[in-house]
Amino acid sequence: MKAASRIYTGFVMVFLFAPIAILLVFSFNDSKSLSVFSEFSLHWYRELFRDSETLGAVRNTLILALSAAVISTIMGTAAAVGIHKLKNRYLRTAMDTVTNIPMINPDIITGISLMLMFVFVGRLFGAATSLNFVTMLIAHITFCLPYVILQVLPKLQQMDKSLPEAAMDLGCTPMRAFLKVEVPEIMPGIVTGLIMAFTLSLDDFVISYFTAGNGFQTLPIRIYNMTKKTVTPKMYALATIIFFVILFLLLLSNVVDKDTAQAVRTAREKRKERKGSK
Amino acid sequence: MKRTLCLLLTVVMLLALVALSGCGSSKALTLNVYNWGEYISDGSEDSLDTIKAFEKWYEETYGQKLKVNYTTYASNEDMYAKLSSGAVSYDVIIPSDYMIARMKDEGMLLELDFSNIPNYQYIDESFRGLYYDPDDVYSVPYTYGVVGVIYNANVVDEADVGEWDLMWNDKYAGQIVQFNNSRDAFATAMYKLGIDVNTTDHAEWERALEELKTQAPLVKSYVMDEIYNMMESGEAAIGAYYAGDYFTMLDAQGDDVDLQFYYPERTNYFVDAMCIPSCCQHKELAEIFINYMLSEEPAIANAEYIYYASPNSLVYESEDYQEELGEEAMEILYPGIENFSELYNIYAYKNLDSETLDFVNTLWESLKIT
Numbered sequence: 176m177k178a179a180s181r182i183y184t185g186f187v188m189v190f191l192f193a194p195i196a197i198l199l200v201f202s203f204n205d206s207k208s209l210s211v212f213s214e215f216s217l218h219w220y221r222e223l224f225r226d227s228e229t230l231g232a233v234r235n236t237l238i239l240a241l242s243a244a245v246i247s248t249i250m251g252t253a254a255a256v257g258i259h260k261l262k263n264r265y266l267r268t269a270m271d272t273v274t275n276i277p278m279i280n281p282d283i284i285t286g287i288s289l290m291l292m293f294v295f296v297g298r299l300f301g302a303a304t305s306l307n308f309v310t311m312l313i314a315h316i317t318f319c320l321p322y323v324i325l326q327v328l329p330k331l332q333q334m335d336k337s338l339p340e341a342a343m344d345l346g347c348t349p350m351r352a353f354l355k356v357e358v359p360e361i362m363p364g365i366v367t368g369l370i371m372a373f374t375l376s377l378d379d380f381v382i383s384y385f386t387a388g389n390g391f392q393t394l395p396i397r398i399y400n401m402t403k404k405t406v407t408p409k410m411y412a413l414a415t416i417i418f419f420v421i422l423f424l425l426l427l428s429n430v431v432d433k434d435t436a437q438a439v440r441t442a443r444e445k446r447k448e449r450k451g452s453k
Numbered sequence: 454m455k456r457t458l459c460l461l462l463t464v465v466m467l468l469a470l471v472a473l474s475g476c477g478s479s480k481a482l483t484l485n486v487y488n489w490g491e492y493i494s495d496g497s498e499d500s501l502d503t504i505k506a507f508e509k510w511y512e513e514t515y516g517q518k519l520k521v522n523y524t525t526y527a528s529n530e531d532m533y534a535k536l537s538s539g540a541v542s543y544d545v546i547i548p549s550d551y552m553i554a555r556m557k558d559e560g561m562l563l564e565l566d567f568s569n570i571p572n573y574q575y576i577d578e579s580f581r582g583l584y585y586d587p588d589d590v591y592s593v594p595y596t597y598g599v600v601g602v603i604y605n606a607n608v609v610d611e612a613d614v615g616e617w618d619l620m621w622n623d624k625y626a627g628q629i630v631q632f633n634n635s636r637d638a639f640a641t642a643m644y645k646l647g648i649d650v651n652t653t654d655h656a657e658w659e660r661a662l663e664e665l666k667t668q669a670p671l672v673k674s675y676v677m678d679e680i681y682n683m684m685e686s687g688e689a690a691i692g693a694y695y696a697g698d699y700f701t702m703l704d705a706q707g708d709d710v711d712l713q714f715y716y717p718e719r720t721n722y723f724v725d726a727m728c729i730p731s732c733c734q735h736k737e738l739a740e741i742f743i744n745y746m747l748s749e750e751p752a753i754a755n756a757e758y759i760y761y762a763s764p765n766s767l768v769y770e771s772e773d774y775q776e777e778l779g780e781e782a783m784e785i786l787y788p789g790i791e792n793f794s795e796l797y798n799i800y801a802y803k804n805l806d807s808e809t810l811d812f813v814n815t816l817w818e819s820l821k822i823t
Contacts (some may be wrong), residue, residue: 206704206705207701207704207705208682208685208686208705208706208707209682209685209686211685211686211705211707211708222497222498225496225497226495226496226497227495227496227502227505228495228504228523290538290540293540294538294539294540297540298539303542303732303734304485304540304541304542305539305540305541306540306541387524388540388541389485389487389522389524389541389542389543390483390485390522390524392524392525396525397490397525399490399527400489400490400525400526400527401490401491401525401527402490402527402677402678403489403490403491403492403527403528403678404490404491404492404678404698404701404759405491405678405681405682405701407491407497409497
């Protein structure tokens, strides 16, 4: 039984990581081939950093993902706070459903409908090009928003309601109580929401594909369009770099997470101690 | 207070929505070019970065800064969908022949002003008056190519080589790859049988289907760009593809693989050409760009990068270019250019009417299911 479970785990690991390993190895291949590893070289990395179009696409992708993540986190947190304060049960359920729609909706439908809306509005104002960076940003915020709300809402529900009340009791304005008491409490939710929004925006293809204009192309679209000829090994090099950056961020967030968790725990214990001693 | 804040936020968002429509007409001089992916020399491997070079050349010549918005597509149909949605405007596009015919018929292309494109004189005579643009007013040829059969000489007997029969030879069962799109796959069978690839006669298409069905048990898989890896690694031994792509494979072939190439007598010819779509914003600028792409340095750089044949005499008559490619590659890429237009007008794909296309797709699906 134990052996079986080990084999099973082994298979899962192989299927999860073998593709990445292959990509990683062949990014260091000297030749173009995916079948023969001729010699170790940094050739494709050099080529990658010389390819201005691809680097431009990387830059576009990052700008888009960062702005979409930040804006949707701010809007999502505000929305979550609002939904949390709703007293009417039916209204709340309605809001939950509305939030879920963009998440459950297939990407392709979201993409096409957004494109149609942008074209419609653009035509209304007589623009020749109605798709551009801003439309893509709006599209990305649209599909990131529910994920942020769903990360922040539970944190608000977990929070002790009397905390902000106590703060206001002690003379805080509602705004100050929100910033000083509520925000630190729900911070883990906000940060996860931000990270999720960033990663979702980073690798989105379908919605970007429909809402991309003529001057702004993201990396996933550029790679897809290479399939007339083959995808060059430059892309393996790029994917390897992205993989390691993400890995680094993941490890970092784990370390930070542990630290904050630790800090929260000690702070709680101290508070308890103080309560106890009083 | 809260109400006004809400109202204010709503107004701001609405304004943002409106602003986006205005963004399209920015003041800086920009040229929007829409091309196939990997279809221009981009500065890798010490080649010329054509787009950058054009921007620099334009600034030097006209004393005005110009930004080229260069974006790519993966297929003619993708490009067509994007353009016909009316969402974006492009100034230069590079569709394939049958798509040019279709867009021309639908009024999606503008007539070119050839006084702005003097370099058109270098385009070989055999590329004038091709079926998709009989009066040569809408398009300037960019590349052309011919389909041939690629085989691994370490597996395939020299005696079996020739015509399309190699792809139907049961000696090589499980080592043959066939196109994974209906038009190209049917065409191999139709060229083999001597049927017109643009026929609207259903019975002829069904005959081709029968031929494909007899081939099916021998086919390893139906592929598009996966063919590169399969041929390079020796996983597959026989497959049909474009001559230019054969050299890409040759560059990356494995140690125990010896890829060779030949043209069957009847085979497919294609031309990709530069056009200006009707949504163009800077027509003269677009013509200047097209003209620049025909001038010697960028044209040679592109031809060397893409590995497809160029209809531009500045390219195929250039000694540097001939030397770079080598004698063998020149022979394969430029197989007798003299009667090109004649062969082309017989064997190239034309735009099929939707009824025939639907019928072909049904046949294709029935092949893929069995």
